[in-house]
Amino acid sequence: MSIKKKLGLGVASAALGLSLVGGGTWAAFNDVETLDNSFAAGTLDLGLSAGNTELLNFDLSNLKPGDQMLRSFKLSNDGSLAIKEVWMDVAQSNFLNGTNEFVDEHGQTDNDALAFLDQFKVEILRTGVEGGNLGAPFDIINSGDNVTLRDLVEGTNLPSGGEFETGANGNVTRINLAPTNTQSPDYNGLPADPRDYEVVEIKISMIDDQTRITDTESPAYNEFTQNKYQGDSIDLNLEFEATQWEGLNTEQTQNNGYLEVNEEANSN
Secondary structure, three states: OOHHHHHHHHHHHHHHHHHHHHOOOOOOOOOOOOOOOOOOOOOOOEEEEEOOOOOOOOOOOOOOOOOEEEEEEEEEEOOOOOEEEEEEEEEEEEEEOOOOHHHHOOOOOOOOHHHHHOOEEEEEEEEOOOOHHHOOOEEEEOHHHOOEHHHHHHOOOOOOOOOEEEOOOOOEEEEEOOOOOOOOHHHOOEOOOOOOEEEEEEEEEEOOOOOEOOOOOOOOOOOEHHHHHOOOEEEEEEEEEEEEOOOOOOOOOEOOOEOHHHHOOOOO
């Protein structure tokens, strides 16, 4: 190869090398910042305890017609989020047909769970017994409504005025025990701030039915028709569900981002 060709290759190589250097990365000043974010959910915690009566539940036996039972319980907000509603669902389970003379010896038709529940009248179902911002207690059911435990379980024959959730058949499925407070809306539901609670009272009586068997040919002639319920028993289950308020689109927070507004009764 001649010197001219060698020089030419050298120039080409040098030009190629300059091109590679020109396409490389150049150093520059730089500043990188990081924005750290954290998200923590509040707590929705419904407290259930005895109210103005010593006992919380209806664990009773050896009842007779005319007996009355009064119970009350306290619903409290033990969490950090305001509670919008407290729904009560009433269900029955574990019905037992008792053995008794009226059925076994007189050949009378026995009964079922719903018929047994029909023997108990709901004299009172009221909330706000503690007074305070609700003023007088709010009666969801009172004695004049003639509501039985069967009505409460089936969600039928309940008076208007309460806040109810209904099913597809129109029957009441649940009752709100923390109804809307039009007098003091800051206390709607069970807010965490201001701290609030509800005392709910239930009074139940076993109906004293004086109806007798009038068929003179019946072995049970002149006996009370309620005799067939002797020895029967059933479990009445009360289930409570607390719900939150709707989510808020908020830009203002306090205390380093803590959403104080979520403690309060609100629907905005």
